[in-house]
Amino acid sequence: MNSLGFDKAPSATRVVVAMSGGVDSSVVAAMLAEQGYDVIGVTLQLYDQGEVAARKGACCAGQDIYDARTVADKVGIPHYVLDYESKFRDAVVEEFADSYARGETPIPCVMCNKTVKFRDLLATARELGADCLATGHYVQRAMGTEGAELLRGRDPGRDQSYFLFSTTRDQLDYLRFPLGHLDKAATRREAERLGLIVKDKPDSQDICFVPDGDYARIVTKLRPDTAQAGEIVDIDGTVLGRHDGIIHYTVGQRRGLGIAAAEPLYVVRLEPNRRRVVVGPKSALGRDLVHLREVNWLTDLKAGDSRRVSVKLRSAQMPTPATVIAGVDGAAVVQLDTPQPGIAPGQAGVFYDGDRLLGGGWIARTELQPELAA
Missing domain, CATH: 2.30.30.280 (Adenine nucleotide alpha hydrolases-like domains)
Known part of the structure; x- marks a missing residue:
């Protein structure tokens, strides 16, 4: 087995690397190329090139495309830029605005992973004859009794598993995450060793299409009623x-x-x-019942089944003990052991068993059980 889990030589293994232009994905591409894999770099253009010049802190913008191409040239791999502006606007930006209009607090990074990256780009990788799609996410993939499993990144401060809860089993079979065992400092050391120009490049903003933090301006432009x-x-x-x-x-x-x-x-x-x-x-603010929609499972749980889990209700929140009960049509209910404050519809409830991600869904509404409210 090679380092990506295929029973063939690295030179016979084609890998598409999603290159955002940042240090993480650049190191993935350079490391795999150094190991002898047949690497193809792909960068997604998500914004109109006439509008990106002032987008400091954004990803997939003009400078990022240049940086990704420069890294690809240095490590000697082909590099392609795909125009995903329309796909990104429809699947991520418009949904972001709709979610706020519903009184929710959305997570556009999850929608981007779910649609643009792990649906559209993954399909492109298959069309290119790749054996897998590799990204710079800080999560780990391992084989378990139920097939491929998604685990937290080894560095708790960099773990991005919360943002990947919607990854399906079929997608997880095809995805690889070479940085999951590293912390950010180790990744930057690798970038320096490999001589990459992005070794000191700052991380992008959480909401890449709102680099100035003024999300209200974007939402009110798209959905004036919210103002x-x-x-x-x-x-x-x-x-x-x-x-x-x-x-x-x-x-x-x-x-x-x-x-x-x-x-x-x-x-x-x-x-x-x-x-x-x-x-x-x-x-x-306290709530102990969380109703979820569009739940994605990475374990075998049928409608009516329950399981003890730890659940994260915001990306920066520590997991809390709970019982999750699977429902029908993608629904589930999370019963928290202790009421938690500030649970916002539009965020995600993500389930774990230790370091293993079991699945998650979008928070639709919350309740406080009557005996606790009394």
Whole structure:
């Protein structure tokens, strides 16, 4: 077996590497080329080239395409740039705006992995006759009793498994993650050893198409209704103030409410149909039932089955003990051992057994069981 798990020589193994122009994917391409694999670099153009000059901190922009091509030339591999601007806009940017319009807090990185990268680019890799698609994600892939498994990255500070919960079993069979056993410092040392120009390049922003952080500007341009003014009310419906659009709020938010109160207030929920922001004390944030939609399983769990897991409800949150119950039509319910604050619809509930990712889904709504609410 070679280092990618194929029973043939590296030179007989074709690998498409998704090259974003950053240090991680550049190191993947260079490492695999050094090991003798038949490597093809592919970079996705996600923005109009006339608009990317000022997008500092974005990925898949003009400078990134140049950097990816420069790395490919240095390590001696072919490099292609694919125009995915329309695919990215339809699958990621438009959905991002729709999610905010529904009063959710979306995760566009997950949608990009689910659609543009692991659906469209993966299909292109197959068309190119590749044995696998390799990326610079900090996750690990291993073979287990149920086939290929997705594991957390070895470095907890860099682990990106939360953002890959929608990866299907068929996709996981085809994907490879050569950096999963490294931390970022080790990756940069590899970039320096390999003489790559990106060795000191900063990481891109989380939301690549909002490099200035002003996501409200993009959403209101696409969905003007999200900028309509409305009321800020307490949990009993008493009007406490006004807001300039629900786009500016998310569940669990404390700062920026513009309300004077005897105790700190937090956003408890958003009611987009009524253009209302509901606020309350921190004690009103706790929820212990989380309803999920579009759940993707990387383990064998049928409708009605339950399993003890640890679950992450935000990317930066530590996992918390819970029981997940599989439903029908992609639904599931997570019963948390202890109520958690600030669980936002539009984020993801991702299940783990130790380091193994079992699956996950989008948070549709939350509840607090009556006996705990009393």
